[in-house]
Amino acid sequence: MAAPLSTWPWDFLGSYKWILYGIFLAKAMYSRYQEEAILKDTWCLHIFIICMLRLFMYQAWTSYSNMLFLTRNRLIVKKGVDFKQIDKEWNWDNFIILQAIVAAIVLYISPTFEYLPIWSGKGIITAILLHVAISEPLFYITHKCFHGNYLFTHYHSLHHSSAVPQAYTAGHATFLEHLLLTVVVGVPIICSFVIGHGSLVLVYGYVLMFDFLRCLGHSNVEIIPHRVFDVIPFLKYIIYTPTYHSLHHSEMGTNYCLFMPLFDALGNTLNKKSWKMHKKNSLDTGINNGRVPDFVFLAHVVDMSSAMHAPFVNRSVASLPYYTRIYLLPFLPISFASMLVMWAKSKTFLISFYNLRNRLHQTWAVPRFGFQYFLPFAAQGINNQIEEAILRANKLGVKVISLAALNKNEALNGGGTLFVNKHPDLKVRVVHGNTLTAAVILNEIPKNVTEVFLTGATSKLGRAIALYLCRKRVRVLMLTLSTERFRNIQKEAPVEYHKYLVQVTKYQAAQNCKAWIVGKWITPREQKFAPAGTHFHQFVVPPILQFRRDCTYGDLAAMRLPEDVEGVGSCEYTMGRGVVHACHAGGVVHSLEGWEHHEVGAIDVERIDLVWEAALKHGLKPVSSTII
Template sequence: MGAPLSSWPWENFGVYKYLLYGPLIAKVIISKAWESNSSHKWCFYLLLLCFLRALIHLNLCSFSNMLFLNRRRRIFKDGVDFDQIDKEWDWDNFIILECFIGAMAFSWFPYLRELPLRDLRGVCMAFVLHVGVSEPLYYWVHREIFHRGNLFSLYHSLHHSSKVPQSFTAGFVTPLESIVLSIIKGVPIFGSCLLGWGSYGLIFGYVWLFDFLRGMGHSNIEVVPSVIFDAFPTLRYLICTPTYHSIHHVEKNSNFCLFMPIFDLLGGTLHPKSWELHREIFAGKNDGAPDFVFLGHVVDVGQSMHVPFLYRSLCAMPYRFRPFMVPMWPIAFVVMLMMWAWSKTFLISFYTLRGAVHQIWAVPRYGFQYFLPFAKDGINDQIELAILRADKMGVKVLSLAALNKNEALNGGGALFVNKHPNLKVRVVHGNTLTAAVILNDIPKDTKEVFLTGATSKLGRAIALYLCRKRIRVLMLTLSTERFQMIQKEAPQEFQHYLVQVTKYRAAQNCKTWIVGKWLSLREQRWAPPGTHFHQFVVPPIIGFRRDCTYGKLAAMKLPDDVQGLGVCEYTLDRGVVHACHAGGVVHLLEGWAHHEVGPIDVDRIDLVWRAALKHGLKPV
């Protein structure tokens, strides 16, 4: 059994913990508490305050993850990993607790229900009580109680276990700490109310500002310009910056203050390098060039909400449709149009593997836009700018996601390499490893396969590889000329294993389908029962047939020593990336100096596969 008040009583409720708000919500509805003459308007105000508090932390966390805006001012260079996201999943427990405390206060002290909307005297008194009581009290409790002996290991160490502080980390505390903080926070509010100067404006404003400053201090992004402290040196003792607070998470015996470093100065716990580090962080000390970039794209409007700068917990799970996303769809659609107009490649996440920084960039284009004839040049311009930007930064390898290397768009990246022959960054389409993943997923005893998208880059490589293994390949294509060109690439003794077919009915007895072109229900009906659909088509086909099985897009699991990864790539599981992404990773780890663009070199498929396994990547 754990220490008293070291765990939340509703920690096993999951999402059902929000039913604890039920009685208040019911009271608001029954009494019409939103009306000005209602005696229960405090219930409505209390729920509204809880919602706004949650919104503060959500927005601050989103801001922290907007790497395309603030990557130069990151304090900790590491990314937030799945372990930290899971630990901080219920970061808002303290809001529920303080909602209970507020409800009890309004129930026990009826005069609180008659508070005016504003009273300037109460604001002034709250400021005095905060500086004179709350700040020194928090400093003493934080330093002398929660950083001493067993109390630290039993309670406060949980808060310090988060490697990269973010706004949610501010609420990642034990119930005991939350109760103590609520008392400290309540001193200015109740003190003003006892003097008869309290108001709803004071309660809202003080709690909101308290949460904002706490969240900002944990945001891992420096937001206070160092020139302000240079111009007004006294301010550095009155404002606790994110850099200042981050030092406390590393050097646990310094920088204990709540919001005002002057108490660390008076208590002798002010870290001597606080201002120097603040100046360095704001100047971009942690802004370095990544070794590897994966240039992705958005699939559709729904998937555009699956990014860490919207809600990190959502993107820490494989993407799937969720009902609560429906109201957000119009907003996401408007953002799509804005991104289309802005047309700037942006950084969405990063991780570290084998000491190399891997970043994920995204072109602001959605799946359907790649198939608009008039959008071709614009999309290529954005990809080209991203490649040139990466080259200028010193990136070693840039890997192209599925539609960014479309053959009809830019010849699998060959367009950019031919246009800029002096590129230092290696451009990689990653399709060699994609082909290897698909081929190694086919059972060894297979004698015949049906291949759609047969004349594409991947289709060609798969067909040529399989025919060398004496496997009969039914290549679906209407172009006899393109089929014959591929057939002639095969050694003479294996050419007869490649067979051109023009109808889906030709595969009605073949149970291994390799899908490189989207299939409708009507087309899938030609597959016999028990068929397995391997696929490399984007977006993946819909599994209409219950008597068949459907493989996911080619993917590989990253090595176990990956650090800072907290984003699921589209519908893939945690730690799993698309094969084209993994192909770029292997290219970097192997130190290969060639570009991997244009047609796939069939002779390198087994070589790339063995290299991937050697570096710890695993087939899914």
């Protein structure tokens, strides 16, 4: 049974708790509509505005913390935020609702708030003095009490369960804790109004500055230079730093203060490493102190909508498989503007990382949107950016860099061959990962299948699939209009298997074949030629429309990362949690195996089974329900 006041009263509302924010706006608008607006109703509007500003404040800080291309050298805890932490902190904003409700109750029971002056200099000074004299010591004493056995076990341990502090972590606590924190926040404001020095600026300023400092301490990004404390030594007792607060999470029993380390010094709870570690972290921000990754996956943006699926835009959205969310559509103009900036800036950036068996894996992104890859005049620029990323990885000492989807387009750079030929001395291994993609597709096909219909038959993957299946004595109906390409592929197969490769030019040829492997997008009309009960295996992007109710459709080739992976907190496009595209997984396997060859150009059919077995050996698992 949960401890008293450890859960939130509106937990049962789920996502509908957002209605509680709307009540304040509705009350203010109703009063104005009825032309009966009183100052207390005006306060309801201000409460709503403050709530929205607070939500934006925490979101902005969390976004900044996750902008690894800006903060990677400033991180204090150098770990990724995983799904477990994101789910725990999902309702981090409960305390904002609580404080809004408490503020509304105080407004309607107290005559003090009838007046609404905009500014009062005396009020600002009074609030600062009350904060130092009452709020700081009150928080220090209360916080220290919550580290006692009973209170910590039943209440405060929830807050400390977050492995990587972020702005949202500041709100991740129990109902009782935030009730007491509401008192800490409210004392300076209420007392200032009681003595007649309250103002609108005081309320907005104090609440937002309180949140700003809370976000600063939990940001996990050191931004305060140590030189400030060297010039003004006493200042280090007046304002804490992200490093200072992170020590409270890593070495509990020290650094209990709200914002002022002075009270830890007076209470003899100051961690002696605080200033030394802060100086180290501050100095490290100016150099490339980040750990060199073993493996890099070079991704790209798909479209303006999916661009908002990045972890630094909204980590909650990014932690779920991508789909078009209606509430994000108003932000498309911002995404469009970002696209123009990215196009002009043209710099590869780091978007996420995770650890697998003590090997750091990072995802970099080329700042190009999907449609740009099909613009003839953009090809050279895109290849230049991919080449720049490969050379950067080579300089850093990265062992493997894997190219995603369009970054390895055959027409663009020959599946990475262009870069390997241009730079024969590369130490970093360039990998397209398609060998594992082919393996995943082939292992989806039931062992008793004797005939398949293959579209996209002369593509890189289509060729490998056809050559592999014909050796298994599976008849492959290869849809292609190019007899020359078909003959070239057929010549690669041993003579005794030539008869298993059959060129077809129309979809009608597959009217009796129930195993379709789709490598080129097909329309619903073309799907009609498949007999009832057909299963569509596919390696085409985007996936084909699931038009036939009497047929089944396979997933895009993908694999689930091993159980011991750490720091995965975002979904790869439409994939589920912990699932990556097979080409990404192929790069991971290449890195884990320590293979020294480049995997570019045509797929080596002889290595398909080898790569598949290596993937399973390292704990990667296929995700398609059709795999036998």
